Amino acid sequence: xxxxxxxxxxxxxxxxxxxxxxxxxxxxxxxxxxxxxxxxxxxxxxxxxxxxxxxxxxxxxxxxxxxxxxxxxxxxxxxxxxxxxxxxxxxxxxxxxxxxxxxxxxxxxxxxxxxxxxxxxxxxxxxxxxxxxxxxxxxxxxxxxxxxxxxxxxxxxxxxxxxxxxxxxxxxxxxxxxxxxxxxxxxxxxxxxxxxxxxxxxxxxxxxxxxxxxxxxxxxxxxxxxxxxxxxxxxxxxxxxxxxxxxxxxxxxxxxxxxxxxxxxxxxxxxxxxxxxxxxxxxxxxxx
Amino acid sequence: xxxxxxxxxxxxxxxxxxxxxxxxxxxxxxxxxxxxxxxxxxxxxxxxxxxxxxxxxxxxxxxxxxxxxxxxxxxxxxxxxxxxxxxxxxxxxxxxxxxxxxxxxxxxxxxxxxxxxxxxxxxxxxxxxxxxxxxxxxxxxxxxxxxxxxxxxxxxxxxxxxxxxxxxxxxxxxxxxxxxxxxxxxxxxxxxxxxxxxxxxxxxxxxxxxxxxxxxxxxxxxxxxxxxxxxxxxxxxxxxxxxxxxxxxxxxxxxxxxxxxxxxxxxxxxxxxxxxxxxxxxxxxxxxxxxxxxxxxxxxxxxxxxxxxxxxxxxxxxxxxxxxxxxxxxxxxxxxxxxxxxxxxxxxxxxxxxxxxxxxxxxxxxxxxxxxxxxxxxxxxxxxxxxxxxxxxxxxxxxxxxxxxxxxxxxxxxxxxxxxxxxxxxxxxxxxxxxxxxxxxxxxxxxxxxxxxxxxxxxxxxxxxxxxxxxxxxxxxxxxxxxxxx
Numbered sequence: 001x002x003x004x005x006x007x008x009x010x011x012x013x014x015x016x017x018x019x020x021x022x023x024x025x026x027x028x029x030x031x032x033x034x035x036x037x038x039x040x041x042x043x044x045x046x047x048x049x050x051x052x053x054x055x056x057x058x059x060x061x062x063x064x065x066x067x068x069x070x071x072x073x074x075x076x077x078x079x080x081x082x083x084x085x086x087x088x089x090x091x092x093x094x095x096x097x098x099x100x101x102x103x104x105x106x107x108x109x110x111x112x113x114x115x116x117x118x119x120x121x122x123x124x125x126x127x128x129x130x131x132x133x134x135x136x137x138x139x140x141x142x143x144x145x146x147x148x149x150x151x152x153x154x155x156x157x158x159x160x161x162x163x164x165x166x167x168x169x170x171x172x173x174x175x176x177x178x179x180x181x182x183x184x185x186x187x188x189x190x191x192x193x194x195x196x197x198x199x200x201x202x203x204x205x206x207x208x209x210x211x212x213x214x215x216x217x218x219x220x221x222x223x224x225x226x227x228x229x230x231x232x233x234x235x236x237x238x239x240x241x242x243x244x245x246x247x248x249x250x251x252x253x254x255x256x257x258x259x260x261x262x263x264x265x266x267x268x269x270x271x272x273x274x275x276x277x278x279x280x281x282x283x284x285x286x287x288x
Numbered sequence: 289x290x291x292x293x294x295x296x297x298x299x300x301x302x303x304x305x306x307x308x309x310x311x312x313x314x315x316x317x318x319x320x321x322x323x324x325x326x327x328x329x330x331x332x333x334x335x336x337x338x339x340x341x342x343x344x345x346x347x348x349x350x351x352x353x354x355x356x357x358x359x360x361x362x363x364x365x366x367x368x369x370x371x372x373x374x375x376x377x378x379x380x381x382x383x384x385x386x387x388x389x390x391x392x393x394x395x396x397x398x399x400x401x402x403x404x405x406x407x408x409x410x411x412x413x414x415x416x417x418x419x420x421x422x423x424x425x426x427x428x429x430x431x432x433x434x435x436x437x438x439x440x441x442x443x444x445x446x447x448x449x450x451x452x453x454x455x456x457x458x459x460x461x462x463x464x465x466x467x468x469x470x471x472x473x474x475x476x477x478x479x480x481x482x483x484x485x486x487x488x489x490x491x492x493x494x495x496x497x498x499x500x501x502x503x504x505x506x507x508x509x510x511x512x513x514x515x516x517x518x519x520x521x522x523x524x525x526x527x528x529x530x531x532x533x534x535x536x537x538x539x540x541x542x543x544x545x546x547x548x549x550x551x552x553x554x555x556x557x558x559x560x561x562x563x564x565x566x567x568x569x570x571x572x573x574x575x576x577x578x579x580x581x582x583x584x585x586x587x588x589x590x591x592x593x594x595x596x597x598x599x600x601x602x603x604x605x606x607x608x609x610x611x612x613x614x615x616x617x618x619x620x621x622x623x624x625x626x627x628x629x630x631x632x633x634x635x636x637x638x639x640x641x642x643x644x645x646x647x648x649x650x651x652x653x654x655x656x657x658x659x660x661x662x663x664x665x666x667x668x669x670x671x672x673x674x675x676x677x678x679x680x681x682x683x684x685x686x687x688x689x690x691x692x693x694x695x696x697x698x699x700x701x702x703x704x705x706x707x708x709x710x711x712x713x714x715x716x717x718x719x720x721x722x723x724x725x726x727x728x729x730x731x732x733x734x735x736x737x738x739x740x741x742x743x744x745x746x747x748x749x750x751x752x753x754x755x756x757x758x759x760x761x762x763x764x765x766x767x768x769x770x771x772x773x774x
Contacts (some may be wrong), residue, residue, distance in 0.1 A: 099729050169570035169612045172591075181573035184582045186711075218572050218611040242568060242612040246626060249726065250684040255611040257718040258578045258711075271722065272729040285687035286730065 006054040006158060010042035010084075011074050013067040014094050014127075015060020017043070019085035022144035026151060033151070036158060055080045055157055061087040061094035061281070062128050064121035075134035080157055084150075086143040088130035090240045091281020093143070095127040096273065098280050102126075127281040138163065143238035143278060146224055169242055170217035170235055173226040178207045181259065193264040196234055208234040209259055214274055219251045238278050246284035249275035290315050290403060291338035293329060295345045295378060297322040298395075302388040309392055310399060322346070333368070341368070342402045344376040344395070347657050370558050371409040371618060374402040379660030380672045390668065393634065397671070401631040408624035412558035419469030419555045422446050423546065424486035426461075426473075426504065428495035434539055441543060443550070446484050448475060449500070461507040464489060464530070465598045469555040471529045487550035488529045490542060560618055561600040562607055566592035568614035575606040575615060580710040603709035604680030608719075620680050629692035632671065636693030641669040641762040644694045645754065646685075648677050650708050651742040652700030655750040666751045667758035669695075677709045678702070678716030683723040686737055687730075696736040696761040698754060703741040713741060733764060 010020065020043060026033060037055070041047045056078030062071055071088075075081055086092040097105055102123040106114045130136055140153050156163045171178075180189050190212035196202060199211060208215035208229075216237030217229065228235055241248035252275040256262075276283065296319045298305045311317050318332060324345055333341065376398045385391035423445040429435055438445055449459050458478040466472055469487045476482070493501060508530065531542040549555060561583075562575075569592045575584040576593070583599035584606055586592075593614070595606075607615040607622070616622050636642050647653040653674055659666060671694075675681055678701035689697050699716065707713040717739055724734040740753055 099731075167568050167612070168614075169572055171572035172570035178573050181577045182586060184576060184579065184584075186580070189577070218574060222570065244568075245611075245613050247684050250682065250687075250723070251611050251613075253683045253722045253726070254719050255574045255609050257722055258605070258609055258715050259574065262718040262722050272726050275726070285684050285691065 005036065005038045007040050008037045008042065008055045008057065009040045009050060009053040009074070009078065010044075010057045010059065011050075011070050012043065013058055013060030013070065013088060014063035015085070015087050016093075017059070018144040019059045019087075019140075019142075019150075022142075022147050023150050025147040029151065033154065037154070050074070050077055052077045054078070055082065055154075057082040057084045058088050058130060059084045061092050062124070062130055062133060063094050063097070064123055066121040068124065068133065071130060071133055080137045081134065082138045082140060082153065082157070083130045083136045084140050085145055086141055086238055086240060086278050088136075089139050089141055089282070090279040091127045091129055092278055095279070095281030096277065098126045098286070099272075129282045141221070141239045142224055146227070149223065165243060166221050166223045167242060167244075168222050170220045170222050170224075170226055170229075170239075173222045173224070174207075174217055174229045174235075175205075175226065176207045176229060177205055178210065180210050181207065188261050189259050191261070193260050202232050204232050209256075212260060214252075214256060214260070214271075216248075216252060216274070216277075218255050219245070219248050236274075236277060240279055240282070248279040249283060250285060289336075289338050290340045290342060290406070291332075291336055292317050292342040292344060292399065293332065294319050294376075295322045295324060296320065297346055298378060298381075298391065301382050302385070302391045304388050305391060306388075310395060315399070315403070340372045340374070340403075340406045342374045342376060342399065342406075344378055344398070346378045346382070346660065348375040348377055369411045369414070370560075371411045372406065374406050376402055377657065377672075379657055383656075383659045383665050384668050384670050386668050393638070394671070397632060397635045400634070401628060401673075404628060404631045405624050408621050408627065410563075410618050410621065412560055412618055414556070415467065415559050416554055416556050417467075417470060419550050419552060420471070420485050420487040421550050422484075422486045423550070424448065424471070424473050424484045424489045425492070426489060427492035429492050430494060430534065433536060434492075434533075437536060437539060441547070443543065443547065445490075446486065448473065448484060449496070461504050464508045465596075466529065467555075467559060467598060468529065468557045469549040469552075488531060488542070488546045490531045490533050490539070492534070493532050494534055559597055560602040561597040562595050562602065562604070563616050563618065564593055564595060565614045565616070566590065568612045569593050570612060570614075572611060574609050574611055578605050578609040578715075580605070601709060603677045603712055604675075605677070605709065605712065605715060608680055608682050608715075617676070617680065620676050625680075625682065625685065626688070628673075629688050632692060632694075635671050641667075641696075641758055642671070642694045643667070643669040643696050643698060643754070643758050643761060644673060644689050645670050645698045645700060646673045646675055646681060647700040648675055648702060648712070650677070651702040651706060651744050651747075652678075654744070655700055655742045655747040658747040659751055662748075664751050667755045669758040669761070670698075670754060677712035678707070679709055679712035681716055681719075683719050683726075686720065686723055686727070687732075690732065690736065695764070696738070696757065698757055699737075699739045700742050700750065701739065703743040706744055736761065736764070 039045060040053050041050045050073060056074040058071060058074055062068060083089045087094060102125055138153055138157060140149055142149060153163050189210050192212055194212045196213050203211060213234050215234035217235035219241055220235055220237045221239050221242045224239055237248060241251060245251055292315060294317060307317050307319050320328060381391050381394050385394055421444055423443055425445050425447045427449050460476045462474040462476060464473050471486055471489060473484045473489060496504060533539045533542060571586050573586060576586060581599045581601055583596045585594050587594050602617060604617045604620055607617045613622055647656050656672055686697060701713045701716060704713050720737060720739060727734045738757055742750060
């Protein structure tokens with residue numbers, strides 16, 4: 001007779017499945033994981049009933065009334081609830097719909113024939129974070145989180161421990177070098193602001209800000225090993241702000257205004273979308 | 289226990305004002321005569337031994353340069369940390385309140401705000417050291433009478449750039465730094481480096497050429513204007529040590545502050561600098577680039593940024609810029625700035641247009657104080673809030689203010705070239721102009737935010753601008769589906 005293994009359920013809110021893909025990237029290590037836990041209702045099997053489980057993971061943003069119902073049900077039926085990915089933790093990409101009210105969005109998308117079948121999920125007035133609705137025990141940040149991070153958190157949960165919190169920004173993990181930022185001098189780092197595609201040559205060794213490219217790494221919490229920076233792309237801030245900072249977007253504005261020409265930034269494509277891309281729904285300045 | 293000492297002048301303006309209505313559990317009110325006798329305050333202090341003191345007086349911080357610094361110095365000499373003293377400027381009430389009830393309500397709001405601030409101000413570090421005895425003079429005094437006056441008053445001095453003694457040529461001022469009563473001036477004479485140590489720096493700007501003025505201004509990182517008003521502003525900053533003198537009277541005024549320091553056996557001072565939480569510092573370098581006073585460096589061994597207290601003027605720019613909130617400023621801490629709106633609830637819930645006027649401690653607040661001195665009233669929509677400098681205003685404060693129920697925000701800051709912290713006004717404008725695009729994206733009218741630069745010589749222009757803004761806000765309609773209705 002086998003020992004009772006901890007049980008895991010995974011619920012899907014309004015997400016893209018990317019976090020689960022990152023989980024599946026455990027690949028060869030998956031067997032190890034399946035030895036430690038037993039999956040109940042989740043996308044990997046056809047268990048329909050949501051029974052009481054040890055660990056519940058929710059992926060995707062809380063955007064519809066169906067999401068709200070599932071979130072509350074999961075909280076009731078799980079001992080430990082995990083907010084998997086940036087979507088439930090901060091609202092994520094779906095959170096950007098909060099710039100507009102839901103009625104206008106539907107009209108924009110569907111024109112005059114907005115579907116209104118009662119079986120369809122109804123959009124909530126705004127995307128909200130999971131933690132604003134139910135108590136969350138663990139947060140796994142990232143869009144998607146790294147496979148290592150997911151494994152680390154699962155192991156911590158099974159051992160009944162906390163995951164040590166990260167408290168610094170991404171610059172500490174970034175392999176790029178800084179020079180002009182560290183030289184006290186009046187004047188901006190560059191003459192203008194560019195998107196990374198506009199650079200004739202992307203210097204792979206130098207800080208993006210010093211090349212005139214907005215990098216969210218400044219206002220993003222460490223923990224992803226700066227993979228994007230290593231692949232010659234600026235950070236987009238998917239891990240969210242350093243815990244305790246109430247608004248990632250506002251912090252970017254405050255920091256970057258003294259570094260690169262803000263006049264140019266104002267005309268830059270979409271400074272609002274860049275600054276608030278992943279965290280608009282969680283932004284304390286915007287919530288009542 | 290919180291003790292509030294309030295000037296009886298309130299009844300000159302509102303005859304039926306009832307001081308006892310301000311009292312509540314944990315808050316004792318003591319009305320005192322006007323003008324305030326600092327000795328009387330010290331006596332009350334010794335007797336009551338409160339945990340914290342709130343001084344509610346007209347112009348308590350001496351923006352009109354009367355009783356400057358004396359009051360707080362006296363209390364600090366009781367061993368009280370500045371973190372335990374808060375001020376309410378009754379002038380703010382006199383220029384806005386419409387009647388006794390309104391005055392009472394505003395004062396209650398101010399008391400809540402002051403109490404909240406006291407709860408969120410950490411203790412300042414206390415430093416005790418012997419002062420330098422000499423004055424450093426920069427430039428040529430207008431006539432011999434100045435040096436004679438110094439000699440008569442037994443003030444020793446050292447001269448730099450004194451053309452009489454022929455050392456004017458080939459002098460290049462490099463840096464000025466230090467603490468109250470303990471400063472160093474570094475300069476180059478031809479190619480050799482020189483240094484003077486002194487208890488204060490007195491500059492005779494009339495003897496400097498425009499080129500020299502600019503050079504000195506740049507090296508001192510100090511805007512060189514023809515006014516001693518600049519000199520003792522912001523008592524808590526190290527710029528206490530720089531005085532611009534054109535007349536003998538101005539020299540006498542300077543000595544009133546300088547002499548007690550250099551004659552004393554030791555300087556007891558609370559030094560305010562930006563603080564760093566090393567656990568949150570990712571060595572991003574934003575503070576290094578942002579600081580105009582070269583007070584910030586990175587210590588890669590200790591894995592943290594470091595503040596040099598001799599150079600830091602506590603302007604708060606690095607605190608606003610720090611992307612992880614590793615930086616903080618004791619007198620305008622993150623916990624105070626992020627949480628203060630809840631104290632203003634009583635004001636924002638009342639009927640009528642509500643306008644928050646944020647004023648920097650320099651020109652901005654001088655303009656506010658000036659109104660009371662000139663007996664000018666402004667729209668009762670206004671509630672005032674002091675900040676160290678425009679540099680300390682985070683963009684986060686804007687939406688939070690609107691969320692708290694204000695209809696608009698006016699920010700009074702020094703005109704660009706007059707900012708004591710060089711780029712305070714400039715960086716504020718950069719940040720908020722960027723933030724306006726966020727307001728637009730969130731369907732909030734950007735016109736609700738207005739930045740009003742104030743020139744030291746045009747303080748009178750402020751009331752008309754504020755009244756006009758209040759009218760504009762009164763007629764502004766809130767669009768349906770605004771972000772705050774979610």
